[in-house]
Amino acid sequence: MESTTVVKAFALLESIAAGSSEGQRLSELAEAIDMAKPTAPRLIKTLVGLGYVDTPGGGVYRL
DSSP states (O other): OOOHHHHHHHHHHHHHHHSOTTOEEHHHHHHHTTOOTTHHHHHHHHHHHTTSSEEEETTEEEO
């Protein structure tokens, strides 16, 4: 049995890792992994808070 939240979080991390080193917008990330728009902000906020994702400004996210 797998946790869908954990699976979604890893999918988001993998999408960020595969993207540009300059970062990607949340809408691009969510679309790339077919994630619901309400889910993406919650997960990205958690990943930023834990230090796994950086947000250098301008609405982009990167590892």
